[in-house]
Amino acid sequence: MATLDSKIPSGPLADKWRKHKTEIKLVNPSNKRKYEVIVVGAGLAGASAASTLADLGYKVKNFVFHDSPRRAHSIAAQGGINAAKNYQNDGDSVHRLFYDTLKGGDYRAREANVHRLAEVSVNIIDQCAALGVPFAREYGGLLANRSFGGAQVSRTFYARGQTGQQLLLGAYSSLSRTVGAGLVDLHTHSEMLDLVVVNGHAKGIIVRNLITGEISRHSADAVILATGGYGNVYNLSTYARGSNATAIMRAYRRGACLANPCYTQIHPTCIPVSGDYQSKLTLMSESLRNDGRVWAPKNPADRLKAPGEIAEQDRDYFLERLYPSFGNLCPRDVASRAAKRACDEGRGAGESGLGVYLDFADAIKRLGENGVRERYGNLFDIYHEITAESAYQTPMRIYPAVHYTMGGLWVDYNLMSNIPGLFVLGEANFSDHGSNRLGASALMQGLADGYFVIPYTIGDYLAGQKPGSRPSADAAEFKTAEDEIRGVTTRFLASKGKEPVSHFHKRLGKLMWEYCGMARTKQGLETALQKIPALREEFQTNVKVPGSGDTLNQSLEQAGRVADFIDLGELLARDALAREESCGGHFREEHQHPDGECKRDDDQFSHVAAWEYQGEGRAPVRNVEALNYEFVKMSVRNYK
Amino acid sequence: MVAEHSSKNFGITLRVWRQAGPTQPGRFVDYQSQDLNPNMSFLEMLDVVNDELTRKGEEPIAFAHDCREGICGTCACTINGKPHGPGKGVATCQVYMRAFRDGDVVTVEPFRAAAFPVIKDLVIDRSAFDRIQQAGGFITARAGSAPEANALPVPKPDADLAMDAAVCIGCGACVAACKNASAMLFVAAKVSHLGLMPQGQAERDRRVLAMVGVMDAEGFGNCTNQYECSAACPKLISHDFIARMNRDYFTASLRAAVKPASSGASGGA
Numbered sequence: 001m002a003t004l005d006s007k008i009p010s011g012p013l014a015d016k017w018r019k020h021k022t023e024i025k026l027v028n029p030s031n032k033r034k035y036e037v038i039v040v041g042a043g044l045a046g047a048s049a050a051s052t053l054a055d056l057g058y059k060v061k062n063f064v065f066h067d068s069p070r071r072a073h074s075i076a077a078q079g080g081i082n083a084a085k086n087y088q089n090d091g092d093s094v095h096r097l098f099y100d101t102l103k104g105g106d107y108r109a110r111e112a113n114v115h116r117l118a119e120v121s122v123n124i125i126d127q128c129a130a131l132g133v134p135f136a137r138e139y140g141g142l143l144a145n146r147s148f149g150g151a152q153v154s155r156t157f158y159a160r161g162q163t164g165q166q167l168l169l170g171a172y173s174s175l176s177r178t179v180g181a182g183l184v185d186l187h188t189h190s191e192m193l194d195l196v197v198v199n200g201h202a203k204g205i206i207v208r209n210l211i212t213g214e215i216s217r218h219s220a221d222a223v224i225l226a227t228g229g230y231g232n233v234y235n236l237s238t239y240a241r242g243s244n245a246t247a248i249m250r251a252y253r254r255g256a257c258l259a260n261p262c263y264t265q266i267h268p269t270c271i272p273v274s275g276d277y278q279s280k281l282t283l284m285s286e287s288l289r290n291d292g293r294v295w296a297p298k299n300p301a302d303r304l305k306a307p308g309e310i311a312e313q314d315r316d317y318f319l320e321r322l323y324p325s326f327g328n329l330c331p332r333d334v335a336s337r338a339a340k341r342a343c344d345e346g347r348g349a350g351e352s353g354l355g356v357y358l359d360f361a362d363a364i365k366r367l368g369e370n371g372v373r374e375r376y377g378n379l380f381d382i383y384h385e386i387t388a389e390s391a392y393q394t395p396m397r398i399y400p401a402v403h404y405t406m407g408g409l410w411v412d413y414n415l416m417s418n419i420p421g422l423f424v425l426g427e428a429n430f431s432d433h434g435s436n437r438l439g440a441s442a443l444m445q446g447l448a449d450g451y452f453v454i455p456y457t458i459g460d461y462l463a464g465q466k467p468g469s470r471p472s473a474d475a476a477e478f479k480t481a482e483d484e485i486r487g488v489t490t491r492f493l494a495s496k497g498k499e500p501v502s503h504f505h506k507r508l509g510k511l512m513w514e515y516c517g518m519a520r521t522k523q524g525l526e527t528a529l530q531k532i533p534a535l536r537e538e539f540q541t542n543v544k545v546p547g548s549g550d551t552l553n554q555s556l557e558q559a560g561r562v563a564d565f566i567d568l569g570e571l572l573a574r575d576a577l578a579r580e581e582s583c584g585g586h587f588r589e590e591h592q593h594p595d596g597e598c599k600r601d602d603d604q605f606s607h608v609a610a611w612e613y614q615g616e617g618r619a620p621v622r623n624v625e626a627l628n629y630e631f632v633k634m635s636v637r638n639y640k
Numbered sequence: 641m642v643a644e645h646s647s648k649n650f651g652i653t654l655r656v657w658r659q660a661g662p663t664q665p666g667r668f669v670d671y672q673s674q675d676l677n678p679n680m681s682f683l684e685m686l687d688v689v690n691d692e693l694t695r696k697g698e699e700p701i702a703f704a705h706d707c708r709e710g711i712c713g714t715c716a717c718t719i720n721g722k723p724h725g726p727g728k729g730v731a732t733c734q735v736y737m738r739a740f741r742d743g744d745v746v747t748v749e750p751f752r753a754a755a756f757p758v759i760k761d762l763v764i765d766r767s768a769f770d771r772i773q774q775a776g777g778f779i780t781a782r783a784g785s786a787p788e789a790n791a792l793p794v795p796k797p798d799a800d801l802a803m804d805a806a807v808c809i810g811c812g813a814c815v816a817a818c819k820n821a822s823a824m825l826f827v828a829a830k831v832s833h834l835g836l837m838p839q840g841q842a843e844r845d846r847r848v849l850a851m852v853g854v855m856d857a858e859g860f861g862n863c864t865n866q867y868e869c870s871a872a873c874p875k876l877i878s879h880d881f882i883a884r885m886n887r888d889y890f891t892a893s894l895r896a897a898v899k900p901a902s903s904g905a906s907g908g909a
């Protein structure tokens with residue numbers, strides 16, 4: 001069984017990080033260039049880590065599967081980034097941001113990690129401004145803020161609706177500078193296919209060049225994974241199509257524990273699925289619920305009618321009915337589940353039956369069409385582009401979709417996994433959001449990890465490794481790992497099946513959404529645990545991967561990723577089944593308050609579940625790290 | 641209301657550029673794409689065609705894509721002769737099948753430019769863009785060295801204009817649309833974004849000289865003010881930024897001719 005030592009420093013909460021920084025070991029500047037560090041991924045976390053470590057003097061190799069390190073899906077984040085700057089003088093503080101994030105996560109994150117995140121949030125804004133990120137400004141030239149869900153202060157910094165893009169391009173610019181200066185060795189079109197562990201330490205990776213098919217070995221003194229979340233286990237999500245869980249699943253199979261995979265976040269206002277061909281779900285900002293009214297037809301018989309033909313008395317404004325005090329502004333998870341229930345009752349709008357209306361007719365009466373356009377014009381445009389419908393004339397149709405995963409590889413306070421030398425940053429780790437992430441906190445965490453945490457904590461590990469002691473890429477462990485990867489590739493290409501990879505990804509996605517989606521039950525999860533192995537079996541025998549292994553072969557890439565998603569899906573279901581409570585994004589029907597809110601069980605489940613691989617076909621072990629709340633009193637999350 | 645009721649399914653002939661590898665010759669191949677739903681995206685249509693090809697044991701069409709919401713800059717198809725296809729201010733992934741009619745012949749090819757060699761089918765190599773950025777598309781600010789953000793106010797009009805340029809997604813449509821395959825709009829967007837910010841002043845001259853130098857060395861053509869670039873840009877970035885960059889380049893060149901006496905590193909005290 002793995003030992004899970006969180007390595008939380010002792011002392012008062014607000015002093016832990018400062019104290020830790022002064023106590024951890026340092027690497028002497030002239031020794032830094034003797035250490036090689038591999039960074040996989042170049043989203044916010046990966047790009048910021050790679051350039052910062054290079055500036056410190058380490059030799060950095062950066063691997064991305066994209067054609068350029070400017071493409072990672074951090075780029076699609078719209079809303080903003082939180083920071084406890086208190087520029088608005090509205091009472092914000094590090095403690096308040098810490099508390100909001102911890103509470104928003106439904107008390108399932110570590111106090112010390114979250115506090116550190118809140119502390120460095122202010123440095124992130126300074127850093128990004130220095131890089132020339134064109135944040136929104138007030139007329140006086142100072143930085144502007146907006147407010148966001150789950151907070152009573154205005155602490156979100158933004159760059160129009162493209163904050164993620166601008167922050168990522170900022171990190172990319174630093175990465176480009178260090179690549180240009182020869183400090184970072186950048187490998188694009190390069191997908192990590194295995195982690196190499198030598199004498200119990202992570203010492204390298206196996207990589208496939210997606211253009212030439214060449215498989216290569218890379219050794220290093222430490223390996224950093226910053227490879228993002230696993231939401232595409234549901235196939236349809238707001239993630240980019242290429243987002244995948246392959247790096248974290250390969251690390252898992254090499255012994256890294258995977259924590260809380262059942263913590264997935266579902267966003268209530270996305271554009272619904274329109275057909276079987278669908279590849280992607282698009283988010284509509286939840287700010288729309290400020291003025292839109294959510295409803296579904298009362299009678300299943302009306303669901304195919306045009307909404308205008310459904311009389312007022314035949315409409316069910318179900319959020320207003322079920323949650324009279326909060327109405328359309330009830331929390332994300334509650335709104336999502338209510339929409340699902342209406343559709344489950346056969347009242348979902350449209351041919352697919354999976355959609356409810358978000359109606360602006362009253363808002364237009366109140367504010368005029370121009371008033372509504374001023375507030376939401378760009379969102380109405382996006383909606384029109386995708387659906388060809390005008391939301392000024394007819395209500396929008398929306399449905400919840402997966403858009404973030406809080407679970408990920410287990411890491412200690414230093415962001416190191418239970419495999420020494422393997423560090424995990426950003427959405428790929430499990431650490432800071434508990435069971436639910438607040439809006440504008442993902443960007444904050446990615447950059448905190450890369451700019452301000454890993455540069456310190458990696459030194460503590462490397463100082464204990466003798467310079468020049470890293471194994472050569474000719475070591476037996478590298479060869480074994482490479483041979484295994486070649487074997488998998490050959491098997492896929494030789495498979496005599498009939499169906500394209502997408503066929504299995506779609507089926508997995510449907511299954512996950514149905515049984516491990518917004519609302520989970522013991523019975524449903526058990527069903528999933530029967531169906532997933534059957535799907536795996538069928539995938540192995542009936543998948544068709546045309547082409548060869550020595551050119552660009554997107555089917556082959558997808559085959560590997562879907563195989564990993566199948567395994568991850570199974571683990572997610574297992575985790576959801578074992579967690580007999582509801583918290584944040586994990587909702588078990590059996591455990592709810594009468595008003596439909598999550599019912600936590602702090603006595604039994606105030607812990608992190610970190611799953612440890614036991615080999616092919618054997619049940620993984622569920623390790624537990626207790627969450628001790630020393631400074632904050634856990635309470636029932638209540639936004640009413 | 642919903643388009644799915646009002647429209648019937650339809651079919652098109654897809655004329656796709658197939659090319660096995662960078663050094664192999666390419667050619668157009670026709671495929672029938674039937675049962676199209678107008679609400680499908682263009683890339684979803686390609687997904688369906690690819691699944692059919694796979695079932696038949698043929699190699700699917702390689703095409704680049706990722707976010708499918710017009711922000712990552714990965715997708716890059718020229719559709720019916722237009723980079724990113726019909727429609728203004730959208731990327732290939734934001735093209736929907738309702739833009740086509742039953743029986744249409746739709747040609748799809750990669751963005752064409754000498755500096756963007758074809759890797760396979762519709763996938764091109766745009767690493768030249770990264771090399772231009774590596775030459776100077778940054779403000780040097782090591783983590784840990786940044787001053788308090790509000791210590792340096794940025795006039796709102798400057799920040800807004802910088803943002804207009806900074807929205808570039810690095811797709812390369814500007815190059816593909818230009819008869820000279822010039823990368824001026826791409827480079828000008830970055831030079832203008834950073835040059836408009838007070839933080840970007842220290843490296844302003846060096847930046848524009850270095851980026852333009854690499855741009856020329858990568859084999860992009862000259863700008864002859866055709867403005868096709870802005871029209872094809874999925875973010876509709878204005879060609880005014882090109883004029884701004886030309887001014888910057890001119891001033892920087894003049895200043896570079898007069899070098900300070902001691903530009904080397906000085907010894908410590």
Ligand code: FES
Nearest residue numbers: 706708713715733
């Ligand atoms: S796929 Fe990202 S911009 Fe088109």
